[in-house]
Amino acid sequence: MLKNKVVLLAAILLIVVAAVIRFNQIQENHEANKVIAENCIDNEGTVIIQEGLFFTLTSVTCEEGL
Template sequence: MNKNKWNWLFLILGTTIILTLGIGRIVQIENNYKANQKIIEPCIDNGGTVVLDQRILRLSSVTCESNNN
């Protein structure tokens, strides 16, 4: 193959890898959002406090702390 064909091959391969990883990450974020919503809504309905554990480059998680007065 000449150099131009190799460049196109690497371009297509690189683009495919980036798109696949991006779509996979979007799916992870959506699933994490749904899981967090299942914790957040009942927590607020029962008068609890939602605590967000947010991390850089990782999915965030939530916990519920009850407000016992």
């Protein structure tokens, strides 16, 4: 019985740690994309947002004005 509780606690802890790590990745990606987009707009470019699949992060590129 104690072994099952330890395994369950370890699994829950692993899920929480993975979620926190992923949340931090998303937050850092968002901040980086925001800087790229703001610089692009300041230089009169066109911001292009590329979304991936469910587990991938979005990316932002800048197409310079002609």
